[in-house]
Amino acid sequence: MEDRMEYQKYYVPESSKFPIFAAISLFILIIGASSTINSLDNPESNASLILYTGLACFLATLFFWFRQVVKENNAGLESTQLSQSFVYGMAWFIFSEVMFFAAFFGALFYVRTFAVPWLGGEGEKGLANILWQDFEASWPLINTPDGGKAFVIAAKSMSFPGWENISHWLPIYNTIVLLSSSVTVHFAHLGLKKGNKKTFNAWLAITVLLALIFVGLQALEYYEAYAHFGLTLNSGIYGSTFFMLTGFHGFHVMLGGLMLAVMLIRSVFYGHFNEHKHFGFEAASWYWHFVDVVWVMLFLFVYIL
Amino acid sequence: MSSVIESHHDDHHHGPAKGLMRWLLTTNHKDIGTLYLWFSFAMFLIGGAMAMVIRAELFQPGMQIVQPEFYNQMLTLHGLIMVFGAVMPAFVGLANWLIPMMVGAPDMALPRLNNLSFWLLPFAFGILLSSLFMEGGAPNFGWTFYAPLSTTYAPPSVTFFIFSVHIMGASSIMGSINVIVTIMNMRAPGMDLMKMPLFVWSWLITAYLLIAVMPVLAGAVTMMLMDIHFGTSFFNAAGGGDPVLFQHIFWFFGHPEVYIMILPAFGIISHIIETFARKQLFGYESMVWAMLSIAILSFVVWAHHMFTVGMPLAAELFFMWATMLIAVPTGVKVFNWVATMFKGSISFETPMLFAIAFVVLFTIGGFSGLMLSIVPADFQYHDTYFVVAHFHYVLVPGSIFSIMAAVYYWIPKWTGNMYDERMGRLHFWLSFVGVNVTFFPQHWIGLAGMPRRYPDYALQFADWNMVSTAGAFLFGASQILFLFIVLKTVLGGKKATPQVWEGARGLEWSVESPAPYHTFSTPPKVN
Numbered sequence: 001m002e003d004r005m006e007y008q009k010y011y012v013p014e015s016s017k018f019p020i021f022a023a024i025s026l027f028i029l030i031i032g033a034s035s036t037i038n039s040l041d042n043p044e045s046n047a048s049l050i051l052y053t054g055l056a057c058f059l060a061t062l063f064f065w066f067r068q069v070v071k072e073n074n075a076g077l078e079s080t081q082l083s084q085s086f087v088y089g090m091a092w093f094i095f096s097e098v099m100f101f102a103a104f105f106g107a108l109f110y111v112r113t114f115a116v117p118w119l120g121g122e123g124e125k126g127l128a129n130i131l132w133q134d135f136e137a138s139w140p141l142i143n144t145p146d147g148g149k150a151f152v153i154a155a156k157s158m159s160f161p162g163w164e165n166i167s168h169w170l171p172i173y174n175t176i177v178l179l180s181s182s183v184t185v186h187f188a189h190l191g192l193k194k195g196n197k198k199t200f201n202a203w204l205a206i207t208v209l210l211a212l213i214f215v216g217l218q219a220l221e222y223y224e225a226y227a228h229f230g231l232t233l234n235s236g237i238y239g240s241t242f243f244m245l246t247g248f249h250g251f252h253v254m255l256g257g258l259m260l261a262v263m264l265i266r267s268v269f270y271g272h273f274n275e276h277k278h279f280g281f282e283a284a285s286w287y288w289h290f291v292d293v294v295w296v297m298l299f300l301f302v303y304i305l
Numbered sequence: 306m307s308s309v310i311e312s313h314h315d316d317h318h319h320g321p322a323k324g325l326m327r328w329l330l331t332t333n334h335k336d337i338g339t340l341y342l343w344f345s346f347a348m349f350l351i352g353g354a355m356a357m358v359i360r361a362e363l364f365q366p367g368m369q370i371v372q373p374e375f376y377n378q379m380l381t382l383h384g385l386i387m388v389f390g391a392v393m394p395a396f397v398g399l400a401n402w403l404i405p406m407m408v409g410a411p412d413m414a415l416p417r418l419n420n421l422s423f424w425l426l427p428f429a430f431g432i433l434l435s436s437l438f439m440e441g442g443a444p445n446f447g448w449t450f451y452a453p454l455s456t457t458y459a460p461p462s463v464t465f466f467i468f469s470v471h472i473m474g475a476s477s478i479m480g481s482i483n484v485i486v487t488i489m490n491m492r493a494p495g496m497d498l499m500k501m502p503l504f505v506w507s508w509l510i511t512a513y514l515l516i517a518v519m520p521v522l523a524g525a526v527t528m529m530l531m532d533i534h535f536g537t538s539f540f541n542a543a544g545g546g547d548p549v550l551f552q553h554i555f556w557f558f559g560h561p562e563v564y565i566m567i568l569p570a571f572g573i574i575s576h577i578i579e580t581f582a583r584k585q586l587f588g589y590e591s592m593v594w595a596m597l598s599i600a601i602l603s604f605v606v607w608a609h610h611m612f613t614v615g616m617p618l619a620a621e622l623f624f625m626w627a628t629m630l631i632a633v634p635t636g637v638k639v640f641n642w643v644a645t646m647f648k649g650s651i652s653f654e655t656p657m658l659f660a661i662a663f664v665v666l667f668t669i670g671g672f673s674g675l676m677l678s679i680v681p682a683d684f685q686y687h688d689t690y691f692v693v694a695h696f697h698y699v700l701v702p703g704s705i706f707s708i709m710a711a712v713y714y715w716i717p718k719w720t721g722n723m724y725d726e727r728m729g730r731l732h733f734w735l736s737f738v739g740v741n742v743t744f745f746p747q748h749w750i751g752l753a754g755m756p757r758r759y760p761d762y763a764l765q766f767a768d769w770n771m772v773s774t775a776g777a778f779l780f781g782a783s784q785i786l787f788l789f790i791v792l793k794t795v796l797g798g799k800k801a802t803p804q805v806w807e808g809a810r811g812l813e814w815s816v817e818s819p820a821p822y823h824t825f826s827t828p829p830k831v832n
Binding site: 009010012013014015016017018019020022023024026027030031033034037038040065081084085088089092093095096097099100102103104106107110111114115116119123124125128131132141144145146149150151232233234236237238239240241243244 | 322326327329330331332410411412414415416417418420421424425428431432461464465467468469471472475478481482483485486489490491516517518519520521523524525527528530531534535536537538539541542543544545546547549550553554557615616617618826
C-alpha cells in the first residue's frame with residue numbers, strides 16, 4: 001500500500017480462478033455444440049444438455065469475473081495506466097470484430113463481383129456457365145444455378161422494393177432505429193461528462209429500448225422472410241450471405257445491447273460512473289457505435305445496392 | 306476469489322504458489338510463458354511423431370505401414386499441430402517471458418486474460434486429437450482444409466475441428482491483444498518505440514497481424530459449419546457460391562499467418578547475432594521498417610497460393626509482382642544480419658550456430674519461395690514436393706531453429722543454469738544435418754514431378770524418398786536429445802551470471818539469473 005502512495009503501482013492480481021473456469025466452461029460448451037450439431041437429425045440425443053451446461057458455466061464465470069473487476073475498480077486498485085490498458089484492449093477487440101465482419105463482406109463482394117457473373121457466363125471465367133447452361137446471373141440471386149434442385153428458390157428478396165413501397169420496407173425502420181440509438185448513446189455520454197447522472201440514465205435507457213426495438217424488428221423481418229418469402233439459409237448464396245451478415249450483426253446488437261443494459265443497471269442501482277470514471281460505459285458505447293457502422297455497411301451492400 | 310480488500314494488503318512480492326494450483330491459477334507472465342513453452346514442446350513431439358509416421362510410409366513406394374485414410378489424417382493433424390500447437394504457442398511463450406522484461410514492465414498488461422489465452426489451448430488440442438478416435442476418423446483434408454473436401458466430403462469430426470479452431474483463434478486474439486497493450490502501455494519511461502528491442506518490435510507487428518487475420522479464419526470455418534449443417538452455399542456453385550471463395554478467404558488468413566510464424570524469429574535472430582558478433586546490430590531502423598513492409602505486403606499476396614486454380618490473368622500478374630516485392634524487405638534483413646557479423650568477434654555458442662544456420666537455410670527457403678512466385682514456373686511446381694521442401698525450409702530451419710536458438714540463448718536467464726554447451730552443439734549439428742538430408746532432396750523429387758499429399762509414389766522417386774526418411778528420423782531423434790538437454794538445465798548446471806553472455810545487452814540481462822518471480826515492479830530507468 002505504501003508503494004502505491006508514492007507512484008501509481010500497476011495492479012497485478014496474484015492468481016485467479018476465473019480464467020481456468022472460463023476455459024473449462026468453453027471446453028464443455030464446444031463439446032456440447034459439436035455433439036449437438038452432429039446429432040441434429042437424431043431426436044433422441046441429449047447433447048444439447050452439455051451445450052447449455054457449458055454456456056451457463058461460461059456466462060456465470062464472465063459475470064463473476066466482470067464483477068470482480070468492477071470491485072477492484074471501486075476499491076481504488078486501478079491506476080491511470082491500468083485504465084489505459086482497458087482502453088487499448090477494447091479498441092483492439094473491436095478491430096478483431098471488424099475483421100470478422102470483413103470475412104463475410106469479402107465473401108459477399110466476391111460472389112457478387114466474380115462467382116455469380118462467371119456462373120452466368122460473363123467475364124474472363126465465364127466458362128463456368130457450362131455447368132448449368134440455363135443459368136442467368138442476377139443479384140439478388142433468386143434462381144440458383146442448379147435450378148432449385150439442391151437449394152430452395154425464394155419468392156422474393158429482401159432488397160430495396162422501390163420508392164413507392166418504401167413505407168412497408170422494414171430495413172428502413174431498422175436503420176432509423178439503430179442510427180438514432182447511436183445518437184442517444186452519445187447524448188448519454190455528453191450528459192455523463194457534465195456530471196448529470198439523470199440525463200445519462202434517461203438517454204441510456206432510451207438507447208437500450210431502441211436496441212430492443214431493433215432486435216424485435218429484425219425478428220419480424222426474419223419471420224417475414226421465412227414464412228412469406230420462402231427465403232431461408234437454404235436459398236442459395238443470396239440467402240446465405242443475407243442471413244449470415246444480418247444474423248451476426250443482430251447477434252452483435254444483442255451483445256452490445258446487453259453491455260449497455262448492464263451499464264444502465266450499474267448506474268441506476270449501484271450508482272457507478274461519474275464524470276471522471278466511466279470507461280465501462282465508454283467501452284460499451286464504442287461497441288455500440290461499431291455495431292451501428294456495420295449496419296450502415298449492411299444497409300448499403302445487402303439491402304440497397 | 307477472496308475479496309479485494311483482503312487480498313491486496315499483502316500484495317507485495319511473494320514467490321509462486323505451491324503445487325498444481327500455481328499453474329492453473331497463475332497470472333504471472335513467467336509462469337504462463339513456461340506453460341506455453343512446455344505445451345508447444347509437447348505438441349512439437351506429437352506432431353513430430355505424426356511426421357515420422359508419414360516419412361516411414363514414404364520410405365518405400367507402395368503401401369507399407371498405414372492405410373491411405375489414416376495417412377491423410379496424420380498429414381492433416383501434423384500440419385495443424387505444428388502450425389497452431391507448436392510454432393505459434395512457442396512464440397507466444399517467448400513473448401510472455403521476454404516482452405515484460407525487455408520493456409521494463411511488472412507483468413503483461415492483462416494478466417488474467419493471459420492465463421485464459423493459455424489454458425484454452427490444451428482443451429482445443431485435446432478436442433482436435435480426440436477426433437482420431439471418433440467415428441470416421443480425424444480430419445483428413447490437409448491443414449488448409451479446402452472446400453469441398455472439408456465440407457461435402459468431410460468426416461463427422463469436422464464439426465469438432467471447426468470449434469477447436471474457433472477456440473485456438475480466440476486464444477490467439479486474446480494473447481495478441483495482451484501483447485499489443487503491454488507494448489503500447491507498459492514500457493518503462495524512456496523506452497521510446499525506436500529504442501525497443503527488435504524482438505518486441507517483431508511481436509508488436511505479429512500481434513497486429515494475428516488480430517487482423519484470426520477473425521477471418523473464424524469466419525471461414527463458420528461458413529464451412531453453415532455449409533455442412535445448415536444448408537448455406539458459400540462454397541457450393543450449385544447455389545451460386547464458389548469453392549474457390551474458400552481458398553481466397555483461407556489464404557487471406559493463411560499468408561499473414563506464415564509471417565506470424567517468421568516475424569518473431571526475425572526478432573530473436575537479430576538479438577542473438579548482435580550478442581555473439583559482439584557488435585551493435587547493423588541497421589536497426591531498417592530492420593523495423595522491413596518488418597512493417599513485410600507485414601503490410603502480407604495482406605496483398607494471398608492468391609499466390611492458388612495460381613493454378615483458374616484466376617483471371619490480371620490477378621495472376623498482380624499477385625506475382627506483389628509477392629516478388631516481399632523479397633526486398635526480406636533481403637534488407639538478411640543483408641543486415643550478414644553486415645552485423647562482418648568484422649565482428651564472433652564466437653560460436655549453440656544459439657549462434659542455430660542463428661547462422663537460420664540465416665543460411667531460411668534464405669534458401671526464401672529463394673525457393675521466389676521461384677514459386679513466378680506464375681508460369683508455379684504451374685510446374687504447384688502441389689509437388691518442391692512446395693513441401695520450400696515451406697519446410699522456412700518453418701523448420703527457419704521458425705523452429707529460431708525457437709531453439711531462443712531457448713539456448715535465454716534458458717540461463719529462465720533457470721539460472723547454463724546448458725551443457727557440448728551437448729547443445731551436438732544437438733545443433735544433428736538437427737542441421739537431419740533437416741537438410743530430409744528436405745533438400747524434396748526439391749529434386751518435386752521438380753521431377755512427385756505430387757504432395759499421397760501415401761504412394763512412382764518408382765523413380767524411391768531413392769531420394771529413402772534418403773529423406775533417413776534424415777527425418779535423424780532429425781526426430783535429435784529432438785529427444787533437446788528434451789534431455791532442457792531437462793538437465795532445468796534441474797542443474799553451472800550457475801549463470803546476470804549478463805550470461807559477454808555481448809548481451811538489454812533490460813532482461815540487468816536482472817539476476819534466474820530472473821526473480823516479479824521483475825520491474827518499479828519501472829527501471831532507460832537511457
